[in-house]
Amino acid sequence: MCKCRGDRMSLNGRAAFASNLTILNLNLFHPDLFRGSLRFLLLACLVLTFPARAMDAKRIITLSPHLAELVFTLGAGERLVGVSDYSDYPAGASSITRIGGAAGADVERILSLQPDLVLVWKGGTKEADISQLRNVGLYVVSIKGESIDDIPASLLRLGELLGRQAMAGQQATAFRQSMGKLSSRYATKPIVSVFIEVSARPLMALSNKHTFSAGLEACGVTNIFSDLSQAAANVSLESVLTRKPTYVLIPDSVSESDYADSLARYQQAEDGSVKGVVRFNADKAFRQTPRIIDAITEVCESLH
Template identity: 35%
Template sequence: MTRTSFIFLYAMFLFFRPPVLYAEPVQVHDDLGRLVSLAKPAQRIVTLAPHAVELLFAAGAGDRIVATVSYSDYPASAKKIPRVGSYTAIDVERVLALHPDLVIAWDSGNRKNEIQKLIQLGLTVFINEPHSIADVANSIERLGKLAATEKVADRFVKRFRRHYHRLQKTYQNRRKIRMFYQIWNAPLMTINGQHLISAVMRLCGAENIFKDMPSLSASVSLEAVIAAKPEIIIVGGNKNKNAAWLTAWQAWTTLPAVRHDQLYFINPDLLHRQGPRILDGADIMCRDVEQARAR
């Protein structure tokens, strides 16, 4: 073979061979401020909360999820993802057997000892806990970076932020309405001002009557609700399954919310999950608050 022929064949080899991809290491901080590092973008992800599944799908990485927990049912394709227990009872051995390169944990939902065990066993864990609407968008951006799906994540976040600013512009200067938001019936439970749902209340121009509670969520007395005189009561529940939760308030006619018939349901999945549908829930809440404001 002549030297010219060799050079030609070698050039053809270089031209037609598949490109070698050198994955860059990825680093982000999670919601506890921990540095989360991956040698390459995540390909096998386990999520330990339903909202984390929704965040990953919004970030364009839903097809990387190899396992999740019970109640992870949105979007519809999430129902087919294998389960590794519930968010309060993780099957650690099953998680390990899946060899994930990334685990998304939920700080206020998962048991602390189970999260720590996964970390101690050498798994890379991103701990998520959005407290504000901005945190939801930031979560999607960081998960997009961890999975190298930034373009999809960025497109979603741009739409999400436009939606947020539209609501903010509409309601930020409206008269404040006192709200009681009920998350459970027996015992009667609500959330404090640090909870993400309270951020939605503020966006809509509503004030959480229990914003100063020390815990994110806690039981409250009926007497305390009556004393606070809410102008609107919203129940995070299913209108068909939990109808009694709202009708029980009808007996308390001294409450402004009852007197003016300002009692509403909201699908809890929209607001109780700290995910990308939070603004869909905000649309509904803001509409209800506007009704109460008009009375």
């Protein structure tokens, strides 16, 4: 049996659709055409699930900090009524209502904010949360954020949803051009192998399933754990040293004592293959937004 959902069309959109049917002289409720309540309900489902116009979104909720940033990037920050924990860029995001974080989404609070669009991170937001939000009738759109190409693609998709296609096109083009210039600048430079440490206890590696690692390849920086099936995974110190990285990259958020520990840890390489430990801007590197280029460029300049 058809399951009617209100996540596809605004109330105004539904009314307009019904009106258009009348204009077309389709007498949908003629007794000879639709007999019985079941057929009526089936028709209602068709009307209620008719695709909404993308630019109807006026009350938006984001379930990842980078999605909130992308909405602001497209000049629609004032439409955000709820954001996830750690949504702190730009500054305006910090004052918006929190609706949960890595532990899960607060569905009750989300419903109280009456959003007409919920943006989730495909592969990052819990599938259980996504299913629950859709089951209560909310319009949920998954935005992919894995490869470097997903950033301009995300901008273009959001541009459609927010009615900001022109701005999204400009931002996407600018991003691609910046990455192209970076690739050209380092095209003749030698390959540099790195281990990207995202946690010391337990020791965790970043893979090319993450945008930052994948983006570093533009300047000839190769991740020794690029082949991992997950964006981040636990690894052993032995496995790191066996793969012989030339440099180790660690977040700039680590303390001075942890930085000193890292230096000592990787100096264990008997052949001296690890030349040094380089910090990177974690705030920019871990957000799948145009700002990631700054973090990539800084690392490229440090290693070449």
